[in-house]
Amino acid sequence: MLDFRWDLLAEYGPFFVKGTVLTIGLSIAGILIGTVFGLLIGLGKMMKNKYFSLPAKWYIAFFRGTPFMVQILLIHFAVIPPIFGGTNSIAAAIVALSLNSAAYIAEIFRAGIQSIDRGQMEASRSLGMNHMQSMVYVILPQAVKRMIPPLGNQFIVLIKDSSLAALVAAPELMYWGQVMQGQYYRVWEPYLAVAAIYLVLTLSLSFLLSRLESRLSTE
Amino acid sequence: MLDFRWDLLAEYGPFFVKGTVLTIGLSIAGILIGTVFGLLIGLGKMMKNKYFSLPAKWYIAFFRGTPFMVQILLIHFAVIPPIFGGTNSIAAAIVALSLNSAAYIAEIFRAGIQSIDRGQMEASRSLGMNHMQSMVYVILPQAVKRMIPPLGNQFIVLIKDSSLAALVAAPELMYWGQVMQGQYYRVWEPYLAVAAIYLVLTLSLSFLLSRLESRLSTE
Amino acid sequence: GTSDKSKVSSSNENGKKTLRVVTNAAYAPFVYMDKGEIVGFDVEFISAVAKEAGYDVKVEHVGWEPLFVEVKGKTADIGIGAITINDERKQTYDFSAAYFLSVNEILVPEGSPIKSATDLKDKVVAVSNGTTGQSAIESLYGKNNSKLKKFKDNNLAIMELKKGGADAVVADNTVVEEYVKNNPKDNLMVIADDTAFDKEFYGILFAKDSKLKDEFDQALKKMLDNGEYANLYEKWFDYKPDLEGLKE
Amino acid sequence: MIEVKNLKKSFGNHVVLKDINVMVKPKEVVVVIGPSGSGKSTFLRCINLLETITGGQVLIEGVDITDKKTNINSVRMEVGMVFQQFNLFPHKTVIENIMLAPTKVRKVSAEKARDKGMELLKKVGLTEKANAYPDSLSGGQKQRVAIARSLAMTPKIMLFDEPTSALDPEMVGEVLEVMKQLAKEGMTMVVVTHEMGFAKEVGDRVIFMDDGLVVEKNIPRELFDNPQQERTKSFLSKIL
Amino acid sequence: MIEVKNLKKSFGNHVVLKDINVMVKPKEVVVVIGPSGSGKSTFLRCINLLETITGGQVLIEGVDITDKKTNINSVRMEVGMVFQQFNLFPHKTVIENIMLAPTKVRKVSAEKARDKGMELLKKVGLTEKANAYPDSLSGGQKQRVAIARSLAMTPKIMLFDEPTSALDPEMVGEVLEVMKQLAKEGMTMVVVTHEMGFAKEVGDRVIFMDDGLVVEKNIPRELFDNPQQERTKSFLSKIL
Ligand SMILES: Nc1ncnc2c1ncn2[C@@H]1O[C@H](COP(=O)(O)OP(=O)(O)OP(=O)(O)O)[C@@H](O)[C@H]1O
């Protein structure tokens, strides 16, 4: 530890910056697409019709029940090539992160809706509003507010999971850490630096989230 | 997909079995050590004394805020060698899984205790029991029951995270998937097989957990 | 010898010491896994040369980077697995005399416009992270060139090429030739470029000032002279070794 | 007018309402009492179709609400319901709570709905809270807003399910006051409550339910002072 | 005997008890009434040291409980407390709930604690529930167990914080009955309640609190029928 080579870090600084930008980009893409997709799957799972709810259940079970590492390798080498006619590590990372987070977001969505007191739906229905109106004007506005904290957590998880994109050579933060390690056969410098950057990203995000939450709760 | 090579899977079957055994072993070791360690850190974080609570907070922030991939690589290459005098992938995997899950378990523990209604502690104190007695006879027995479901989830997360031990060549399930891929340059067979095994492991565990939970709740 | 060396090597019943050999078994045909067994040219070679020197060996797969950590920390006696001898590594480790002559080659799909290393400019090249193949490309086209994709091992790099994510793979000649030979249906071909890529020599990796180095050097020389090396070589590579090149 | 004929309701194997026959005339105020779990809430909820009925018939203004052809939502517009737990919409202000259903269901313009809402708030004495959020109100204020919200749909019938039992004692009066006012104005009401004062003052009839059955019905004074059934007697002795 | 002198309590900047002076003589039953938020619960909690006191003194049987040298737990053994929400230990059976503190704090043997516990259960009429878990009890039964649990420590003083306000109306009576019995046996009691019947029947004195102050104290009949202060009048008009 005494011979910590700051000069090597300085040399790799620009790559870490580039990597961090991609990490953030992948995570944002993942959370956005994952949210849209997750809402659909969540809706599907809540449906009484089995042709919708069963596939949604299987989807969720698969993506929550298998390691993200398997998912990203499968998507990169087996799913993307037949579609794109070749591999594309960034596309694979975005697809994998989106599909994976969609499974978690589907559950967040469902839990958010189910956390709203039954009395809200009943009051709304007893005023003559139909199921759709009650959902749109009464249940969803309240559920969305409750979904923000777990969605924020999911975003943090995504930032961390995006590090696995290094395995398929997407040049995000972790990738540059491994490249640096491969070049100099040193471990502390690259990995501590990478860990610190991830920590800054996730802690900043939690900080923003807690601010947002306290603002929402006073509203 | 049409040329799915079942023969290759048959050939690698025994290795997948060996890998699965190690995966289970790593996860069990991780949850056990992580629980002991997590309780200590959780206790530390709840202390009023800053010399205990601050390090506990940092510990939790670090392990929850950085990717497990960085953690396992750092531990394998930088932490274990000076101690063991060399790398040891299984030791590294167990240490990394334990330290990582300890951070989550510390929070589970804290949340479990804080979820117990304040009235329980007050009733207990008003009967003349001191803080320690109230904790041991009243709060903890109830908190432990509530900790079981999130601990079970943590176990599932551990099973999935243990796949990253493949990166440091611990011969667990994911490792054999990668070896098989490396030998035959095929992706569907090894990764689907591996995903299926992980799915069986995690789904069986959730099933056991839901049984356990319903038994606990009727007690 | 160091104190913990006793932990590492043990003596068996014939009084022969068993050495702990560490390797990265994802480097066919030198060392790789075949149904869970570590096999390859390097594995047979190290057993033979160790036998010649009066030792038994136990080969263990630990991965590429850990291999160096273990040999340096003396928890392993020997590292092997297509390890190129270079000056940087010599600062920290001892190497045996060269036991293999290698040169980087380019693996491309048949019909690729790439004919030589100069054609690789602006093409996507997949390599194994930290190998001499990577250094070779970086010395030609700049360090951390964005078209260079670095993977954990050669398997993933070749996979990337096969799936259309890279235009070429640069790796040791034996690795790419072995791949093409074993997978003729993949329609890949190998391009050699002597002007762009330097010759490289593989050596057995020892800790600095290891006593084993001399014993193994003598054993290797004996194998080279008595033809045992050539036999082993031909068994694995179908052609004769360039013994003169090795002795350079 | 409400006619309940041979109403039955089970949850799975658990029969909660066994055979209920009740008739509520226009402008009548019917008070329902009975021990916890006797089915009082379920009875109200069946009238408002918040529970699917297992057997029997419920006619509201002559319309059979159990008939599949009946539009549930138009029935509900005629029947207001006030819950023990208020169930105000926490993300909307008081006036927005009141305006929501009229604008979305009756398609009343926002101005008209607001004017009507302010009028109702005046009636329940809460004009100054129009732009407050429910969280900032006391229990009694919340319940009064809930009543105003129901009234905004100009229902012909109002159902109250223990509207004061979640309130601090000093807030019970203000809510009962509003309900008495409503009764005087001629609203048809079914009220589950244990406020005997209210029952005696404005109730036209009292129904005593136990174990999913109507055990006894009578005018309040008779039922309270001179109960005919043993079960009624024992229940009244406990709560009076 | 309880002496409360110049008791003050704030939560941060929020002053909840401003200056409370109350004296409770042995065997006396004092009833505390007052609007929600007036500080009644806080007052009881200060006597039992569940809140740290900001200023003033509380003497119990002559011992200054605010003195740092006083052993809080031994004070608490002398003072039983019954909560609105019962706070039974859900993981223990009824008899285990009752036996826990005597065995752990007073180090009574399990047999003796059990015998005493069964005796107390008989007193509150729940002998047959000894081995039931709290979840299977009705609200009134839970509260009676909670009283028995407190009595098991043979306290000299009992504090009750709205013991019946979380109960269904028909269960209020059974709990009040137990409390009346206790009062007759000479227990010193401080009871926060809005059950006027109870206050009139067994209360020796009633204290009316508002906004952190004791506004009026008197014997029940006088305070209820002839309140002296405007605030008392307006409060009583709401709840009676
Ligand atoms: N959704 C439901 N599923 C199953 N059982 C239910 C449901 N709703 C009510 N019950 C049962 O129906 C019975 C009657 O309940 P109901 O709420 O109508 O009683 P109540 O007379 O209103 O009692 P309370 O005075 O406590 O409000 C109870 O035994 C209750 O457990």
Ligand SMILES: Nc1ncnc2c1ncn2[C@@H]1O[C@H](COP(=O)(O)OP(=O)(O)OP(=O)(O)O)[C@@H](O)[C@H]1O
């Ligand atoms: N732990 C606390 N932290 C901050 N404020 C508190 C706390 N406990 C009570 N308060 C405040 O102290 C005031 C008095 O509360 P208290 O519970 O003593 O009133 P109360 O007379 O018992 O009312 P109620 O009849 O509703 O039980 C209230 O304004 C309350 O918000």
Ligand SMILES: [Mg+2]
């Ligand atoms: Mg009810």
Ligand SMILES: [Mg+2]
């Ligand atoms: Mg209180």
